[in-house]
Amino acid sequence: MAVSALDIDGSQVERLILELGAIGAHGGTGVWRTVYSPEWVEANALLARWFEGAGLAVRQDAVGNLWGRLPGSEGGKSIVSGSHVDTQRPGGRYDGALGILAAFVAVKALRERFGQPKRTLEVVSLCEEEGSRFPTANFWGSSAITGRTRAQDVDTVVDFDGVRIADAMRQVGLDPGRIGEAVRDDIAAFIELHIEQGPILEAAGLPVAIVEAITGMRHTEVCLTGVQNHAGAFPMDLRNDPMAGFAEIASGLIDTAHRMGRPAVTTIGRCTVAPNAGAVIPQSVTFTIDARHPDLDKRRHLYATHDALMREVAQRRGLGLESRVLFNHEPRLSAPHLVALLKGAAGELDIPTLTMASGAGHDSQQMAEIADFAMIFVRSKDGRSHTPEEFSSIEDIVAGIRVLASALHKLAY
Amino acid sequence: MAVSALDIDGSQVERLILELGAIGAHGGTGVWRTVYSPEWVEANALLARWFEGAGLAVRQDAVGNLWGRLPGSEGGKSIVSGSHVDTQRPGGRYDGALGILAAFVAVKALRERFGQPKRTLEVVSLCEEEGSRFPTANFWGSSAITGRTRAQDVDTVVDFDGVRIADAMRQVGLDPGRIGEAVRDDIAAFIELHIEQGPILEAAGLPVAIVEAITGMRHTEVCLTGVQNHAGAFPMDLRNDPMAGFAEIASGLIDTAHRMGRPAVTTIGRCTVAPNAGAVIPQSVTFTIDARHPDLDKRRHLYATHDALMREVAQRRGLGLESRVLFNHEPRLSAPHLVALLKGAAGELDIPTLTMASGAGHDSQQMAEIADFAMIFVRSKDGRSHTPEEFSSIEDIVAGIRVLASALHKLAY
Numbered sequence: 172m173a174v175s176a177l178d179i180d181g182s183q184v185e186r187l188i189l190e191l192g193a194i195g196a197h198g199g200t201g202v203w204r205t206v207y208s209p210e211w212v213e214a215n216a217l218l219a220r221w222f223e224g225a226g227l228a229v230r231q232d233a234v235g236n237l238w239g240r241l242p243g244s245e246g247g248k249s250i251v252s253g254s255h256v257d258t259q260r261p262g263g264r265y266d267g268a269l270g271i272l273a274a275f276v277a278v279k280a281l282r283e284r285f286g287q288p289k290r291t292l293e294v295v296s297l298c299e300e301e302g303s304r305f306p307t308a309n310f311w312g313s314s315a316i317t318g319r320t321r322a323q324d325v326d327t328v329v330d331f332d333g334v335r336i337a338d339a340m341r342q343v344g345l346d347p348g349r350i351g352e353a354v355r356d357d358i359a360a361f362i363e364l365h366i367e368q369g370p371i372l373e374a375a376g377l378p379v380a381i382v383e384a385i386t387g388m389r390h391t392e393v394c395l396t397g398v399q400n401h402a403g404a405f406p407m408d409l410r411n412d413p414m415a416g417f418a419e420i421a422s423g424l425i426d427t428a429h430r431m432g433r434p435a436v437t438t439i440g441r442c443t444v445a446p447n448a449g450a451v452i453p454q455s456v457t458f459t460i461d462a463r464h465p466d467l468d469k470r471r472h473l474y475a476t477h478d479a480l481m482r483e484v485a486q487r488r489g490l491g492l493e494s495r496v497l498f499n500h501e502p503r504l505s506a507p508h509l510v511a512l513l514k515g516a517a518g519e520l521d522i523p524t525l526t527m528a529s530g531a532g533h534d535s536q537q538m539a540e541i542a543d544f545a546m547i548f549v550r551s552k553d554g555r556s557h558t559p560e561e562f563s564s565i566e567d568i569v570a571g572i573r574v575l576a577s578a579l580h581k582l583a584y
Numbered sequence: 585m586a587v588s589a590l591d592i593d594g595s596q597v598e599r600l601i602l603e604l605g606a607i608g609a610h611g612g613t614g615v616w617r618t619v620y621s622p623e624w625v626e627a628n629a630l631l632a633r634w635f636e637g638a639g640l641a642v643r644q645d646a647v648g649n650l651w652g653r654l655p656g657s658e659g660g661k662s663i664v665s666g667s668h669v670d671t672q673r674p675g676g677r678y679d680g681a682l683g684i685l686a687a688f689v690a691v692k693a694l695r696e697r698f699g700q701p702k703r704t705l706e707v708v709s710l711c712e713e714e715g716s717r718f719p720t721a722n723f724w725g726s727s728a729i730t731g732r733t734r735a736q737d738v739d740t741v742v743d744f745d746g747v748r749i750a751d752a753m754r755q756v757g758l759d760p761g762r763i764g765e766a767v768r769d770d771i772a773a774f775i776e777l778h779i780e781q782g783p784i785l786e787a788a789g790l791p792v793a794i795v796e797a798i799t800g801m802r803h804t805e806v807c808l809t810g811v812q813n814h815a816g817a818f819p820m821d822l823r824n825d826p827m828a829g830f831a832e833i834a835s836g837l838i839d840t841a842h843r844m845g846r847p848a849v850t851t852i853g854r855c856t857v858a859p860n861a862g863a864v865i866p867q868s869v870t871f872t873i874d875a876r877h878p879d880l881d882k883r884r885h886l887y888a889t890h891d892a893l894m895r896e897v898a899q900r901r902g903l904g905l906e907s908r909v910l911f912n913h914e915p916r917l918s919a920p921h922l923v924a925l926l927k928g929a930a931g932e933l934d935i936p937t938l939t940m941a942s943g944a945g946h947d948s949q950q951m952a953e954i955a956d957f958a959m960i961f962v963r964s965k966d967g968r969s970h971t972p973e974e975f976s977s978i979e980d981i982v983a984g985i986r987v988l989a990s991a992l993h994k995l996a997y
Binding site for chain 1: 782799815816828860863864869910943969
């Protein structure tokens with residue numbers, strides 16, 4: 172059945188968003204709430220009160236994720252929904268937090284309307300998805316759940332001020348030696364609602380998307396070296412100019428992704444020139460390539476095209492080319508049965524959706540290690556995120572929560 | 585006549601180069617000799633002894649240029665040769681210093697062989713051509729001679745450590761209030777021998793070039809602004825990516841100069857990206873354009889083509905475009921009669937030459953304000969300069985000095 176009659180009160184949702192967003196408030200609409208900070212402690216305490224008030228059993232796990240549990244009458248593996256409570260420095264009120272509130276509102280409404288489910292439902296507030304305090308530790312909370320956190324990480328990971336994550340954990344009452352206890356092997360499905368963080372829904376005029384894949388992503392650092400020389404005295408035809416090579420390569424890579432069409436993306440976000448002087452042909456240009464595609468074959472083709480273009484340009488221009496892969500994340504496919512379930516729920520509710528790949532990374536891609544997953548995207552104003560200006564309307568948010576609640580109902584009741 | 589029999593002793597020239605290069609020696613072949621430093625004082629003191637030993641009347645002018653004068657029997661305006669004694673930090677033994685030594689060796693040999701000239705010959709050691717101590721004061725010595733230094737400059741120009749140039753002058757016994765006294769209005773011709781600093785002579789297999797023009801040069805700083813967004817969540821077709829615009833513009837500008845052919849050059853030497861993060865579509869890319877051409881019409885065409893391309897790309901890609909001209913130096917033409925004289929002298933001496941424009945700036949372009957000028961270039965190994973590795977062979981240097989001496993003979997005897 173579609174829980175079309177399930178009452179999701181928009182003004183109530185808005186109140187929750189504002190109340191949670193007040194913890195770590197930064198300027199007008201900003202939120203600055205990093206993991207294991209006083210604001211993080213306060214936010215999870217508020218969520219714990221809300222969870223308890225709605226009849227959920229609350230516990231904090233060994234890494235600091237907060238769980239609210241509604242046990243099912245038939246036991247078995249859990250159906251989980253949630254997202255991360257940490258923000259950028261500063262971020263806004265929606266990135267992460269909205270997924271926790273959506274899960275809470277949905278499970279609370281389901282319990283009030285339908286009572287105890289057959290299968291166990293859980294709401295989760297994950298920690299340090301962003302890596303905004305510990306830059307090498309993004310997906311810290313979800314990685315602990317899937318067992319991908321290594322025991323030694325607690326002693327090697329440090330924040331921007333040099334504080335070890337083990338010490339930050341102790342400060343909030345967590346024992347870093349017990350981080351392994353956060354592992355779960357009893358989650359059947361993870362459904363995460365999140366803001367889109369892009370302009371696709373807005374451009375399409377739709378409130379909600381069903382995410383069928385999380386893109387694969389490769390970050391490469393490339394250094395092109397030439398021969399540093401006098402900008403006036405060296406004729407163009409005798410130069411080995413790494414800036415000329417970089418410009419041709421950057422144009423070519425960006426054009427390649429553009430011509431391949433959505434959802435291929437390639438971004439040159441960082442570029443450093445040496446010696447970086449106006450009247451000197453550079454010695455070297457170092458840059459990063461962020462290239463993403465959720466389809467394995469097309470991704471391989473995108474990367475191969477990029478690599479071949481760089482080799483060809485460097486060779487033709489007599490430039491040295493060194494490149495190293497900083498990281499390479501495989502794409503993750505949503506579970507087809509969950510995608511179908513979400514599409515079906517939206518259809519029954521007459522909520523128009525599109526199906527898309529996520530170009531951003533999410534906790535869901537970690538949860539994919541141990542559970543089926545799918546995601547719901549809610550339209551972002553101007554496609555913005557990671558900024559106090561990020562915004563989604565209450566109408567769109569309620570539409571997303573209704574799809575989520577309907578899917579959880581189908582799975583758990 | 586060609587002074588083909590004039591003896592220029594290569595080993596003697598080499599000894600002078602090494603002895604002057606030892607003052608401020610930096611590593612193996614480097615020289616670090618900035619204006620008004622102890623090394624600068626010591627270098628000019630050595631030159632003064634050499635000038636006096638060769639029978640020249642020595643004086644230091646109000647800005648610190650050192651002059652060695654061989655009075656002519658008929659008076660009138662002087663025929664001057666020389667270059668700058670200051671170096672990069674570090675530079676090598678040849679850039680600047682070679683032009684002083686060449687003038688000294690030529691005038692000394694002419695006096696020894698032919699006695700007093702009809703017209704006055706002068707050798708000059710100019711100061712702070714490079715701007716290597718006072719970055720805003722390049723051509724400081726030659727500008728004082730032509731009267732282009734403003735009185736207030738002595739109080740506003742500061743070095744990398746914040747020392748005012750007035751105080752640096754006082755430290756070496758110069759009165760900054762008297763800088764106006766360095767002005768000369770009695771120079772008929774200035775002939776400067778300099779290393780090429782480029783690869784054109786080496787590529788042509790020739791020792792010496794006659795310089796018919798000093799290129800015109802424009803430095804422009806350009807800022808392209810787009811919309812900063814998530815590198816994963818924003819499709820290529822909805823981006824306003826200033827890096828894509830920059831890459832297309834840089835490629836186009838460099839290709840334009842390349843296609844126009846020698847001596848057009850365009851260099852993108854400096855580029856700064858904000859926020860410069862791997863996974864973020866940049867907000868802005870700021871870069872400099874160094875574009876040069878010695879021909880007024882072609883230079884206008886080069887700049888117009890550059891400007892039109894930038895406007896077109898920025899408009900098509902929806903990017904903000906701000907550009908400001910940092911400086912714009914007009915080209916300077918050598919005096920045709922001096923170019924003809926130098927070519928004729930080289931021909932009589934059977935020294936093969938080519939005629940070219942200088943792509944670098946030189947004191948000669950300042951002296952052009954008050955005198956006819958021409959330059960002689962000596963082949964640079966690998967086209968290098970502004971580095972301890974710069975090198976020219978004694979054979980090539982002697983060839984250049986012979987052309988210089990012959991031209992000075994024709995002008996002054």
